[in-house]
Amino acid sequence: MISWRKHYKKGLVAIGLLLSTSASIYAQGDAANGEKLFKANCTACHALDKQLVGPALGGIVEKVKTEQNLDTDWLHKWIKDNKALRASGDKYANEIFEKFNKVEMTPFPNLSEQDITDILEYTSNPPKPAEPAADAAAATDANSFTAMEQAKRDSMNGKVIIISLLAICGLLIWLLVRLRQLVKLQQTEELEGLNATRATSFSDLYKKYSYVGKGILTLLAIFAAYGIWNWLMWIGVYKGYKPEQPIYFSHKIHAGINKIDCQMCHSSAKYGKVSEIPSMNVCMNCHRNISEYQGKYFEPGKDKAFYDAEIQKIYAATGWDAGKQQYTGKTNPVEWVRIHNMPDFVYFNHSQHVVAGEQAIINSFNKKNPDAKIDVVCKACHGQVDTMNVVQMANDFTMGWCIECHRTTEVDMNNGYNKEYFKNLHDKLKKQYPQTEGKITVDAIGGLECGKCHY
Ligand code: HEC
Ligand code: HEC
Ligand code: HEC
Ligand code: HEC
Ligand code: HEC
Numbered sequence: 001m002i003s004w005r006k007h008y009k010k011g012l013v014a015i016g017l018l019l020s021t022s023a024s025i026y027a028q029g030d031a032a033n034g035e036k037l038f039k040a041n042c043t044a045c046h047a048l049d050k051q052l053v054g055p056a057l058g059g060i061v062e063k064v065k066t067e068q069n070l071d072t073d074w075l076h077k078w079i080k081d082n083k084a085l086r087a088s089g090d091k092y093a094n095e096i097f098e099k100f101n102k103v104e105m106t107p108f109p110n111l112s113e114q115d116i117t118d119i120l121e122y123t124s125n126p127p128k129p130a131e132p133a134a135d136a137a138a139a140t141d142a143n144s145f146t147a148m149e150q151a152k153r154d155s156m157n158g159k160v161i162i163i164s165l166l167a168i169c170g171l172l173i174w175l176l177v178r179l180r181q182l183v184k185l186q187q188t189e190e191l192e193g194l195n196a197t198r199a200t201s202f203s204d205l206y207k208k209y210s211y212v213g214k215g216i217l218t219l220l221a222i223f224a225a226y227g228i229w230n231w232l233m234w235i236g237v238y239k240g241y242k243p244e245q246p247i248y249f250s251h252k253i254h255a256g257i258n259k260i261d262c263q264m265c266h267s268s269a270k271y272g273k274v275s276e277i278p279s280m281n282v283c284m285n286c287h288r289n290i291s292e293y294q295g296k297y298f299e300p301g302k303d304k305a306f307y308d309a310e311i312q313k314i315y316a317a318t319g320w321d322a323g324k325q326q327y328t329g330k331t332n333p334v335e336w337v338r339i340h341n342m343p344d345f346v347y348f349n350h351s352q353h354v355v356a357g358e359q360a361i362i363n364s365f366n367k368k369n370p371d372a373k374i375d376v377v378c379k380a381c382h383g384q385v386d387t388m389n390v391v392q393m394a395n396d397f398t399m400g401w402c403i404e405c406h407r408t409t410e411v412d413m414n415n416g417y418n419k420e421y422f423k424n425l426h427d428k429l430k431k432q433y434p435q436t437e438g439k440i441t442v443d444a445i446g447g448l449e450c451g452k453c454h455y
C-alpha cells in the first residue's frame with residue numbers, strides 16, 4: 001500500500017517537472033517574440049549576419065558594450081527614436097548616422113520597452129536554424145524554399161512541443177487518477193472482488209489495458225490532424241520572401257527617393273483584378289534619358305558602377321542602342337520572379353481594395369497605427385515598399401489576415417460606389433444594428449462569405 005502512495009508522489013513530481021519545462025519554453029518566448037517583431041519591423045533594413053541598409057544586428061548588445069561602452073539603455077533610446085537621440089547630441093548616434101551616409105532609420109515609438117528587450121534578446125540569441133530537409137531543398141530553388149520552410153518550422157515547433165507536453169501531462173494525470181482509484185479500492189472490502197478480476201497473464205493484461213494503447217493512438221491521430229491543418233494554413237505563405245530579381249530594381253530609389261507614384265508602374269491595380277509588373281516600355285519612358293545613376297543615395301555595398309550596369313540591362317532587354325538612340329529589334333524579355341502568389345482557389349481583386357476600399361483602408365490603418373500612418377493605400381497590405389530596396393512580402397497573406405481586416409475595417413458608405421449600390425442595405429443594417437450607429441465593417445457587406453473569396 002505504501003508503495004502505491006510512493007508512486008503517486010513520484011508521479012506528481014514528474015508532472016511538476018514537465019510543467020516547469022513547458023513553462024521555461026514560455027519564458028524563452030522572448031526571443032521568439034523578438035524574432036517576430038524583428039521580421040515585421042527591421043528586416044527591411046537589417047539582417048543579423050550581414051549589412052543591408054543598416055548594419056548587421058547579430059550580437060549588437062555585446063558590440064556596443066565592448067566597442068562603445070554603451071548599455072542596452074542606449075539601444076532602447078536609439079530604437080525608439082534615433083532622431084531624438086541624435087538631436088540630443090549623442091556622440092555615437094551621430095557617428096553611426098554619418099557612417100551610413102545619413103540614411104534615416106525609421107523611429108519606432110510604438111514599440112514597448114518589453115518589445116525592444118525581446119528584439120535585443122533575439123539579436124543576442126537567435127534560435128538555431130533547423131536542418132533544412134535535404135530532399136526538399138534540392139528539389140526547389142534552394143534559397144527561397146528553405147527560407148519559407150524555416151518560417152513554417154519556427155512557428156510550428158514551439159506550438160507542437162507545448163501541445164505534446166500538455167498531452168503527456170494529461171495522460172499522466174489520467175493514469176494517476178486511475179492509480180488512485182485502485183489504491184482506494186485496495187483500502188476497501190472490494191479488494192476481494194478486485195482480486196477476482198486480477199490479470200493473471202500478459203494477454204489478460206493486454207485485454208484489460210488495451211484502451212491505454214488506443215488512447216495513445218487517438219492522441220497521435222489528433223497531433224497528425226493538427227500538423228496537417230497547420231501545414232494547410234501555411235500554403236503559399238512566405239512573409240519576408242524576397243527573391244533575387246533579374247534586374248536590381250530598387251523601390252526605395254524609385255518610389256521613395258524619386259517619389260514615383262506606385263500606380264505609374266502598377267497602373268492595373270486600379271482597374272483590374274491583378275496589379276501587374278510594368279513592361280519594359282514603361283521603364284523606357286524614363287530610362288531612354290536616364291542611362292546613368294547620378295543619385296546621392298547608395299545602398300551599402302553598391303556603387304555607381306553597379307547601378308549603371310543594372311540600367312544597361314534595360315537596354316539589353318529592349319534592344320535599345322543608346323549610342324545610336326534607336327531600337328535594334330533584338331529583345332530579351334526580363335523574367336521577374338513573382339513574389340505574391342495566392343493559390344488558384346482564391347479570388348482577390350485589387351480594384352475592390354484600391355478604388356472602392358481606398359479611404360476605408362487608409363483611415364482604418366491610420367487609426368490602428370497612429371505612429372506609422374500611411375498615405376498610399378498599397379502600404380496597408382504591402383508595407384513600406386518605398387523604403388525597400390528589394391520588395392518583400394510584408395504580411396502573411398493568409399485567410400486569417402484577409403478576414404481580420406474585413407472584421408475591423410469600416411466601409412466608407414459615402415464613396416460613390418457604395419452610396420449607390422448599398423443604399424438600401426445600409427438603411428437596413430442601420431436599423432438592425434442601431435448600437436453601431438450605422439458603422440458598418442466589411443464583414444457586414446459580405447466580406448466573410450466563403451464564395452466572395454473562393455471560386
Ligand atoms: C528604414 C531602414 C531601417 C529600419 C526599418 C530599421 N533600421 Fe536600424 N538602422 C538603419 C540605418 C540606416 C542604421 C545606421 C545608422 C543611420 O544611418 O541612422 C541603423 C542602425 C541601427 C542600430 C545601431 C547599430 C550599431 O551598429 O550601432 C540599431 C541597434 C538598429 N538600427 C536597430 C533597429 C531595429 C531593432 C529595427 C526594427 C525595430 C530597425 N533598426 C529598423 C536603418 C533601419
Ligand atoms: C518605376 C516603376 C515602379 C514603381 C514606381 C513602383 N513599382 Fe512596384 N514593382 C516594379 C517592378 C519592376 C517590380 C518587379 C521587381 C521587384 O519585385 O522588385 C515591382 C514589384 C512590386 C511588388 C511585388 C510584386 C510581386 O511579384 O508580387 C509589389 C507589392 C510592389 N511592386 C508594390 C509597389 C508599391 C506599393 C509601390 C509604391 C510605393 C510601387 N510598387 C512602385 C516597379 C515599380
Ligand atoms: C518615372 C521614371 C522612371 C521609370 C518609369 C523607371 N525608372 Fe528607373 N530610375 C528612375 C530614376 C529617377 C532613377 C535614379 C536616377 C538617378 O538618381 O540618377 C532610376 C534608377 C534606376 C536604376 C538604378 C538604381 C536601382 O534602382 O537599382 C535601375 C536599375 C532602374 N532605374 C531600373 C528601372 C526599371 C527596370 C524600370 C521599369 C520597371 C524603371 N527603372 C522605371 C526613373 C524611372
Ligand atoms: C487589401 C490589400 C492590398 C492592397 C490595398 C494592395 N494590394 Fe497588391 N496585392 C495584394 C494581394 C493579396 C496580392 C496577391 C494577389 C495574387 O497573388 O493573386 C497582391 C499582389 C500585388 C502585386 C503582384 C502582382 C499581382 O497582382 O499578383 C503587385 C505588383 C501589387 N500587389 C501592387 C499593389 C499596388 C501598387 C497597390 C496600391 C495601388 C496594391 N498592390 C494594393 C493585396 C493588396
Ligand atoms: C487592409 C484591409 C483589407 C485586407 C487585408 C483585405 N481586404 Fe478585402 N476588403 C477591404 C475593404 C475595406 C473592402 C470593402 C471595399 C468596399 O468599400 O466595397 C473589402 C472588400 C473585399 C471583397 C468584396 C466584398 C463584398 O462583399 O463586396 C472581397 C471579395 C475581398 N475584399 C477579398 C479579400 C481577400 C481575398 C483578401 C486577402 C487576400 C482581402 N480582401 C484582404 C479591406 C481589406
Ligand code: HEC
Pocket residue numbers: 232233234235236237342343346397398399402403406447448449450451452453454
Ligand atoms: C476575405 C477572403 C476570404 C474569405 C471570406 C474566406 N476565405 Fe478561405 N482563404 C482565403 C485566402 C486568401 C486563402 C489562402 C490562404 C493561404 O494561402 O494561406 C484561403 C484558404 C482557404 C482554405 C485552404 C486552407 C488554408 O487555410 O490555406 C480553405 C479550406 C478555405 N479557405 C475555406 C474557407 C471557407 C469554408 C470560408 C467561409 C467560411 C472561407 N474560406 C472564407 C480567403 C478567404
